[in-house]
Amino acid sequence: xxxxLAATGVQKRFGGFKVxxxxxxxxxxxxxxxxxxxxxxxxxxLFAVVSGQLEADEGSVSFAGHDITGVAPLRxxxxxxxxxxxxxxxxxxLTVRENFLVAARCEYGETLRSVFGGWHRVDRExxxxxxxxxxxxxxxxxxxxxxxxxxSLSGGQKKLLELGRMLMTEPRCIxxxxxxxxxxxVLVDEISQRIRELxxxxxxxxxxxxxxxxxxxxxxxxxxxMDQGRVIADGDPTAVLAQPRVLEAYMGGVI
Amino acid sequence: xxxYLIAVGIxxxxxxxxxxxxxxxxGYTGLINFGVVAFFAIGAYTSALLALHxxxxxxxxxxxxxxxxxxxxxxxxxxxxxxxxYLAVVTLGFSEFVRIVLQxxxxxxxxxxxxxxxxxxxxxxxxxxxxxVAIFATLVACNAVAxxxxxxxxxxxxxRLIQAIRDDEVAVEAxxxxxxxxxxxxxxxxAGLAGLAGAFYxxxxxxxxxxxxxxxxxxxxxxxxxxxGTGRTTGAVAGSVLLLxxxxxxxxxxxxxxxxxxxxxxxxxxxxxxxxxxxxxxYRPQGIMGSRR
Numbered sequence: 001x002x003x004x005l006a007a008t009g010v011q012k013r014f015g016g017f018k019v020x021x022x023x024x025x026x027x028x029x030x031x032x033x034x035x036x037x038x039x040x041x042x043x044x045x046l047f048a049v050v051s052g053q054l055e056a057d058e059g060s061v062s063f064a065g066h067d068i069t070g071v072a073p074l075r076x077x078x079x080x081x082x083x084x085x086x087x088x089x090x091x092x093x094l095t096v097r098e099n100f101l102v103a104a105r106c107e108y109g110e111t112l113r114s115v116f117g118g119w120h121r122v123d124r125e126x127x128x129x130x131x132x133x134x135x136x137x138x139x140x141x142x143x144x145x146x147x148x149x150x151x152s153l154s155g156g157q158k159k160l161l162e163l164g165r166m167l168m169t170e171p172r173c174i175x176x177x178x179x180x181x182x183x184x185x186v187l188v189d190e191i192s193q194r195i196r197e198l199x200x201x202x203x204x205x206x207x208x209x210x211x212x213x214x215x216x217x218x219x220x221x222x223x224x225x226m227d228q229g230r231v232i233a234d235g236d237p238t239a240v241l242a243q244p245r246v247l248e249a250y251m252g253g254v255i
Numbered sequence: 256x257x258x259y260l261i262a263v264g265i266x267x268x269x270x271x272x273x274x275x276x277x278x279x280x281x282g283y284t285g286l287i288n289f290g291v292v293a294f295f296a297i298g299a300y301t302s303a304l305l306a307l308h309x310x311x312x313x314x315x316x317x318x319x320x321x322x323x324x325x326x327x328x329x330x331x332x333x334x335x336x337x338x339x340x341y342l343a344v345v346t347l348g349f350s351e352f353v354r355i356v357l358q359x360x361x362x363x364x365x366x367x368x369x370x371x372x373x374x375x376x377x378x379x380x381x382x383x384x385x386x387x388v389a390i391f392a393t394l395v396a397c398n399a400v401a402x403x404x405x406x407x408x409x410x411x412x413x414x415r416l417i418q419a420i421r422d423d424e425v426a427v428e429a430x431x432x433x434x435x436x437x438x439x440x441x442x443x444x445x446a447g448l449a450g451l452a453g454a455f456y457x458x459x460x461x462x463x464x465x466x467x468x469x470x471x472x473x474x475x476x477x478x479x480x481x482x483x484g485t486g487r488t489t490g491a492v493a494g495s496v497l498l499l500x501x502x503x504x505x506x507x508x509x510x511x512x513x514x515x516x517x518x519x520x521x522x523x524x525x526x527x528x529x530x531x532x533x534x535x536x537x538y539r540p541q542g543i544m545g546s547r548r
Contacts, residue, residue, distance in 0.1 A: 051429065053425065053429075072428070073425075073428045073429060074428040074429075074431050074432060074433055075431075077428070077429055077430055077431030078431040082429070082430075083429055085426070085429075089423045089425060089426035089429070090422075090423075090426075091418070091419045091422040091423060091426065092422050092423075093418060093421070093422055093486070094415065094418060094419060094422065098415055099419075101412070101415065102412075102415050102416055102419045102430070102432075103430040105431075106412050106416075109411065109412030109413065110412050110413055110416050110432075110437075111413070112413060112437075112440050112444075114411065114412070114413060115404070115407065115408045115411055115413050115414075116404075122411065122412065125412075126412060165426075165430060166430070168430075169430050169431055
């Protein structure tokens with residue numbers, strides 16, 4: 001299979017502090033890749049560089065055959081590279097359904113012209129989108145809260161909402177930043193199952209940052225371990241997590 | 256008394272147009288515009304000067320709307336590069352800049368002397384009386400159209416997207432949407448409404464001078480929006496009416512506050528408005544019409 005997303009030799013400094021030091025990783029089309037590492041290892045910074053919120057000092061990022069280094073986040077999203085955030089960024093004053101709808105590609109309804117005319121065209125467009133949104137809402141088990149304001153959801157529900165919002169953009173790859181953080185164990189299994197299904201049936205590739213090692217190990221095919229801004233190991237999840245180096249860095253030598 | 260109430264009503268309706276515009280900019284899109292009065296002034300002077308040069312009022316009004324929107328374009332572009340607080344400072348600065356220009360460019364605006372003798376709306380119906388009723392009715396109609404459009408806009412996909420921009424701009428970009436185009440458009444729409452309000456003001460008051468366009472006007476509009484309910488179209492209606500009840504009602508406060516001189520009363524009125532606002536934020540922080548749902 002071909003490489004879908006790759007970061008090569010990424011460096012990022014904040015002042016004198018090197019947050020990312022020559023980091024490279026890649027994911028194949030339809031792949032499932034995990035990234036683990038202690039707090040402050042640079043995982044979220046790497047996501048920000050890959051999805052364009054931060055610009056790398058050095059190195060490059062490519063996606064689906066395009067060099068996307070220096071490309072604005074919204075263009076990366078349009079190419080099919082989506083992300084969720086560690087702290088959910090829901091549109092708090094919109095309902096859950098509206099959060100889904102706003103993410104869909106909307107040709108006519110989002111032009112100022114559509115406010116003044118062509119209302120039938122808007123209605124037709126919205127009917128189709130609503131059907132799609134309701135499908136994903138059902139799939140993610142958010143149907144009961146679809147009419148609620150997104151700001152009133154629980155932490156776990158917000159994670160699902162962000163994932164669903166991304167799905168509305170019809171992505172080829174989604175970067176998930178700690179999808180299991182603050183989520184109860186039952187919901188962890190539930191979310192894992194949804195990710196597997198999306199990967200198997202829709203061919204969506206996932207890169208997942210997560211501290212929940214058991215769940216992650218069961219989910220991904222390939223695992224990267226980061227420590228102090230570097231990738232210190234990568235490979236088969238079970239094998240990688242057994243390496244003494246990884247144990248020491250990640251568990252702080254406790255085990 | 257009826258004539259007085261109609262005059263107060265006209266001013267309330269002018270503030271209502273301003274508040275609807277600001278509510279679109281801040282309440283729905285999150286753009287902090289501290290320069291509302293600039294676009295109000297541009298509208299007022301544009302329409303007044305054109306009318307003094309013999310234009311009919313209808314095209315002068317249209318020109319006021321268009322020119323106010325055009326001036327909003329560069330400010331809207333600036334809003335793309337500035338975070339919220341800085342936009343607030345820039346718009347406030349712009350409004351003072353406009354006022355100083357109106358003061359200094361005497362060849363055009365007659366400076367501090369002001370522009371007297373601006374043609375009054377419906378002057379053919381005589382001064383006061385029926386003419387005022389006609390102005391009032393026209394303003395009601397304009398506000399009704401603006402409110403109708405706004406109610407439709409905020410429920411449309413366009414309105415959904417601007418509210419998403421207000422809630423989280425980073426997330427809007429993450430879903431592949433460009434907030435920039437919409438922010439500029441919204442800024443221009445709101446400014447156009449302020450321009451229209453300015454034109455009404457000019458042809459109702461019939462005299463313009465730069466000191467009518469102090470930042471205080473901007474803050475009255477903010478007060479109207481906040482006490483009405485930010486991000487609620489009906490809030491703009493309730494808020495601007497209540498603002499005028501405060502501003503005009505406090506005029507009569509001297510009847511029941513003993514020992515206050517005429518001059519002191521001006522300050523007492525402002526204090527009453529301030530007190531009202533404080534009580535509002537304490538007991539009804541979401542505004543009269545409440546927040547959404």
